[in-house]
Amino acid sequence: MGDSMAEKRRSRVVHSIRRSCLRGWAAGSALLLGASLLLAGCASPSLRGTGDLGVVIERASGSVQLVDNTRSERLATVKGLGDLSHASVVFSRDARYAYVFGRDGGLSKVDILAGRLVKRVMQAGNSIGGAISSDGRVVAAQNYEPGGVKLFDADTLELLAEVSTHDATSGHSSKVVGLADLPGQRFAFSLFEAGEIWVIDVADPRHPVTTRYPNVGRQPYDGLASQDGRYYLAGLFGEDGLALLDTWHPEAGVRRVLDGYGRGTEKLPVYKMPHLRGWALSGGQAFLPAIGHNEVLVADTRDWQLRAKVPVHGQPVFVMAEPSGRRVWVNFAFPHNDTVQVIDVPTLTVVKTLKPGRGILHMEFTPRGDEVWLSSRDDDKLVIVDTATLAVRRELPAASPSGIFFSWRASRIGM
Amino acid sequence: MGTQPVRHVLAGLALLVSANLAMAAAPVSAPSPSPERAAVIRHLVRQDCGSCHGLTLKGGLGSPLTAEALASRSDEALLATILNGRPGTAMPPWRPFLTEEEAKWVIQWLRNGAPE
Numbered sequence: 001m002g003d004s005m006a007e008k009r010r011s012r013v014v015h016s017i018r019r020s021c022l023r024g025w026a027a028g029s030a031l032l033l034g035a036s037l038l039l040a041g042c043a044s045p046s047l048r049g050t051g052d053l054g055v056v057i058e059r060a061s062g063s064v065q066l067v068d069n070t071r072s073e074r075l076a077t078v079k080g081l082g083d084l085s086h087a088s089v090v091f092s093r094d095a096r097y098a099y100v101f102g103r104d105g106g107l108s109k110v111d112i113l114a115g116r117l118v119k120r121v122m123q124a125g126n127s128i129g130g131a132i133s134s135d136g137r138v139v140a141a142q143n144y145e146p147g148g149v150k151l152f153d154a155d156t157l158e159l160l161a162e163v164s165t166h167d168a169t170s171g172h173s174s175k176v177v178g179l180a181d182l183p184g185q186r187f188a189f190s191l192f193e194a195g196e197i198w199v200i201d202v203a204d205p206r207h208p209v210t211t212r213y214p215n216v217g218r219q220p221y222d223g224l225a226s227q228d229g230r231y232y233l234a235g236l237f238g239e240d241g242l243a244l245l246d247t248w249h250p251e252a253g254v255r256r257v258l259d260g261y262g263r264g265t266e267k268l269p270v271y272k273m274p275h276l277r278g279w280a281l282s283g284g285q286a287f288l289p290a291i292g293h294n295e296v297l298v299a300d301t302r303d304w305q306l307r308a309k310v311p312v313h314g315q316p317v318f319v320m321a322e323p324s325g326r327r328v329w330v331n332f333a334f335p336h337n338d339t340v341q342v343i344d345v346p347t348l349t350v351v352k353t354l355k356p357g358r359g360i361l362h363m364e365f366t367p368r369g370d371e372v373w374l375s376s377r378d379d380d381k382l383v384i385v386d387t388a389t390l391a392v393r394r395e396l397p398a399a400s401p402s403g404i405f406f407s408w409r410a411s412r413i414g415m
Numbered sequence: 416m417g418t419q420p421v422r423h424v425l426a427g428l429a430l431l432v433s434a435n436l437a438m439a440a441a442p443v444s445a446p447s448p449s450p451e452r453a454a455v456i457r458h459l460v461r462q463d464c465g466s467c468h469g470l471t472l473k474g475g476l477g478s479p480l481t482a483e484a485l486a487s488r489s490d491e492a493l494l495a496t497i498l499n500g501r502p503g504t505a506m507p508p509w510r511p512f513l514t515e516e517e518a519k520w521v522i523q524w525l526r527n528g529a530p531e
Contacts, residue, residue: 103473269508271507
C-alpha cells in the first residue's frame with residue numbers, strides 16, 4: 001500500500017505544482033525533464049499566497065490534508081502527526097505554518113506552503129488544543145494529562161515555560177479547556193475540575209504571570225475569546241449558565257451570564273461536548289449551544305441577557321455565525337450528527353435543514369463566507385456548500401475527516 | 416469481520432483453559448451480536464464514546480477505557496455506568512443505543528483490548 005499511496009501523493013503534489021508552474025511560466029518543455037527538476041525549476045516562479053489554504057485533520061490516520069479553498073482541491077497530504085483523534089490547529093501570523101495539537105500530546109509544525117512537517121515535539125500525555133500569542137511568538141498548548149499549559153517558541157518549538165494547574169489540596173491537576181489568546185500577550189483558559197478561569201501574561205514567556213478567577217462555576221467545558229479580544233466566555237457543563245470575564249474590567253471579576261437558562265425543563269443526555277470559539281459572537285449577539293437542551297441560546301452582548309432560545313434538531317456542538325453574521329450554522333452531537341441546520345439571524349428561525357453526510361464533525365467558512373466546508377467522518381468526505389444557495393457545490397475525498405482549519409484564522413484574535 | 420465468530424470461540428476456549436479466573440468468573444452469558452451489529456457497536460464505541468474517552472480509548476475529558484484502566488472495575492459497575500450514565504458527571508446513559516446484552520459484550524471487548 002505504501003508505495004502506491006506515496007506515488008499517488010507525489011503525483012498529486014506534482015500535479016498541483018505543475019499547474020502553478022504553468023500559470024507562472026511559459027516554458028512548458030521543462031515539464032518533460034521530470035518531477036525533481038520541476039520542483040527545482042519551480043522554486044522561484046511558482047509564487048503563491050497562503051490566504052486560501054487550509055488544513056483538514058484526518059483523525060484516524062494521523063495525517064492532515066492541505067487544501068486550497070479557491071479551487072476546492074487537495075494539494076497534499078502530510079503524514080506522521082501521531083494520534084489526531086482529537087486535534088486542533090492555529091496558524092503562524094504569516095499564515096505559512098500550521099501548529100497541530102494532537103490528542104497524544106504531539107505538537108507539530110507544518111509548512112502549508114511547502115507541504116511538509118517541519119518540526120514535531122511530544123509535549124504532554126493527552127492534549128486538547130492550543131493558541132498563539134498576539135505577537136505570534138509564543139505557542140501555548142492546553143493539556144488534559146498532566147493538565148496545565150505549556151508555552152513554546154513559535155519558531156523552534158523550544159519549551160519556554162509551564163503553567164501547572166496542580167492543586168496541592170486535592171493533589172490533582174485540572175484539565176485545561178477553552179484556551180484562547182487575548183490582546184497584549186495574554187492567554188485565558190478554564191480549569192475543568194477546579195472550576196476556575198486563569199489569565200496568563202506571557203510578555204516574558206519564560207516567566208508567565210498568572211491571574212486566577214476561582215469559583216466561576218461547575219465543570220467549564222470550553223471557552224472563547226470574542227473577536228475583539230475583550231470578552232472571555234467559558235461554557236459550563238455542570239450548571240446552566242456561562243462564566244464571563246470582561247478583560248476591560250478585570251477588577252470586576254468573572255460573572256455568571258445566562259444563569260439558569262434551562263430552568264424548568266429536563267436536561268437531556270449530552271453525547272458530545274459542544275465547542276466554543278469567537279464565531280459565536282456576531283453583530284452584537286451571542287449564539288451559544290445550550291447544554292442538555294436541543295436549543296441555541298441567543299444573548300445580547302451589551303447586557304448579556306437571554307433574548308431567545310431557538311429550537312433545533314439535537315444537542316448543538318458547533319454554533320457558528322457566517323462571517324457576514326447573516327446566518328448561523330449548527331451541527332449536532334450523536335445521534336443527530338448527520339444533520340446541519342441554518343438559522344436566519346433576523347428572524348431567529350431555522351430556515352434550512354441539511355443532511356450532507358454521516359458524522360458531520362466540523363464546519364469551516366471560507367474567508368468571506370461564500371462557502372462552508374463540512375467534514376463527514378463516516379462518509380470519508382468533505383462537503384462544500386454554497387452559503388448563498390445552500391446547495392452542495394462539491395465533495396472531496398478525505399479519510400475520516402474531523403477539524404477543518406482555514407488560514408484566515410492566522411489574523412483573528414481568539415482563533 | 417468474518418473471522419469474528421471464530422475469534423470469539425477461540426477466546427471462549429482460552430477462558431476455559433486459562434488460569435485467568437477473574438475473567439472466567441465474569442457474569443458474561445451475553446451472546447455475541449451478529450458480525451454486522453458487532454461492527455456497528457465497535458464503531459459506536461470508538462467514535463462516539465471516543466468523543467470523550469479518545470478514539471484510542473486512552474482517555475480525554477472522560478477516563479481511559481483501556482483494559483488496564485478497567486481492570487479494577489467490576490462488570491456490574493461498568494454495566495450500570497454504560498447503561499445508566501453517571502449522574503453529576505458528563506457520562507450519559509447509553510441505554511437508548513445498546514441492549515444490556517450488547518453492553519456486556521462491549522465490556523468484554525474492552526477488557527480484551529478492543530481488537531478490531
